[in-house]
Amino acid sequence: MLELRAIDKVYESRQGRVTAVEGVSLKLEKGEFCVLLGPSGAGKSTVLRVINGMTQATNGEVSFDGELVTRRNRRSIQNRIGTIHQQFFLVPRLSVLDNVLSGMLPKLGFLRSMLKLFASADRKRACELLGKVELKESQLYQKAGKLSGGQQQRVAIARAFIRNPDLVLADEPVASLDPSTSRGILRLLRGAAHETGATVLCSLHQVDLAHEFADRIVAMRQGKLVFDGKPSELDEAMLAHIYDGTPTSSQSASTSKPRSHEEAVVSMPGLEVAPA
Numbered sequence: 001m002l003e004l005r006a007i008d009k010v011y012e013s014r015q016g017r018v019t020a021v022e023g024v025s026l027k028l029e030k031g032e033f034c035v036l037l038g039p040s041g042a043g044k045s046t047v048l049r050v051i052n053g054m055t056q057a058t059n060g061e062v063s064f065d066g067e068l069v070t071r072r073n074r075r076s077i078q079n080r081i082g083t084i085h086q087q088f089f090l091v092p093r094l095s096v097l098d099n100v101l102s103g104m105l106p107k108l109g110f111l112r113s114m115l116k117l118f119a120s121a122d123r124k125r126a127c128e129l130l131g132k133v134e135l136k137e138s139q140l141y142q143k144a145g146k147l148s149g150g151q152q153q154r155v156a157i158a159r160a161f162i163r164n165p166d167l168v169l170a171d172e173p174v175a176s177l178d179p180s181t182s183r184g185i186l187r188l189l190r191g192a193a194h195e196t197g198a199t200v201l202c203s204l205h206q207v208d209l210a211h212e213f214a215d216r217i218v219a220m221r222q223g224k225l226v227f228d229g230k231p232s233e234l235d236e237a238m239l240a241h242i243y244d245g246t247p248t249s250s251q252s253a254s255t256s257k258p259r260s261h262e263e264a265v266v267s268m269p270g271l272e273v274a275p276a
């Protein structure tokens with residue numbers, strides 16, 4: 001359903017050029033839970049940003065269901081993609097239910113979205129999704145900012161799935177959560193992929209979690225794709241190559257780098273802006 005062909009991404013800044021991604025080709029199948037594994041700086045986030053159109057690839061092509069992604073159709077393809085982030089990016093002062101419904105904003109017209117005129121079917125679906133991610137009815141009208149990290153990520157999952165996406169991109173969704181909460185979140189994400197038929201591409205740096213949950217692992221090292229296969233096929237030698245020594249596990253994982261406020265705003269559903 002999603003195909004990347006020979007993607008390169010070079011960032012240019014005053015500090016110089018950084019080749020973040022080099023020659024990445026990848027085909028994802030419908031309904032699979034695919035983990036994009038690799039150490040910090042391997043290029044995982046950049047691949048996800050190229051797929052959702054937040055960053056333009058320097059070279060290469062992305063196609064979605066056989067249709068090449070171009071400037072013209074990028075917006076409509078973005079509407080078929082749900083996103084989940086490490087920092088959740090909920091609106092803390094809004095209720096849990098409104099946060100999930102905010103996932104619908106890009107689909108509403110301007111006026112309806114300003115007035116937040118959600119259809120009753122959308123409200124019903126938001127409540128159903130919140131049940132599936134195991135939030136209690138009593139929490140629906142609670143302010144999202146009052147929830148624990150794990151609960152906030154559950155709300156973010158419900159928000160990502162409300163538009164019935166074909167693809168969900170999850171960028172380090174458990175990096176700031178403890179190991180047991182992380183397992184709960186990954187179980188939900190994998191279950192959602194299998195149940196809805198949406199493809200989930202989830203970046204992680206914890207090898208044990210990738211082994212436990214992935215249908216397929218695609219691993220990156222220094223911008224290049226170095227492994228693509230079943231978790232059982234990822235052996236010690238390859239892991240040592242990917243991690244230059246000791247792989248990261250959920251016990252040893254530290255939280256990844258903080259993102260800028262600008263990036264947070266850019267990533268809010270409904271407020272997505274085209275890359276510079």
Ligand SMILES: Nc1ncnc2c1ncn2[C@@H]1O[C@H](COP(=O)(O)OP(=O)(O)OP(=O)(O)O)[C@@H](O)[C@H]1O
Nearest residue numbers: 011013018020039040041042043044045046256257
């Ligand atoms: N906007 C940018 N400008 C310049 N360099 C960048 C930019 N974004 C990422 N990079 C660089 O590109 C490389 C890959 O970064 P990327 O964030 O894609 O890796 P990652 O595997 O997702 O790492 P992490 O898990 O730490 O987020 C790194 O060297 C990073 O410093």
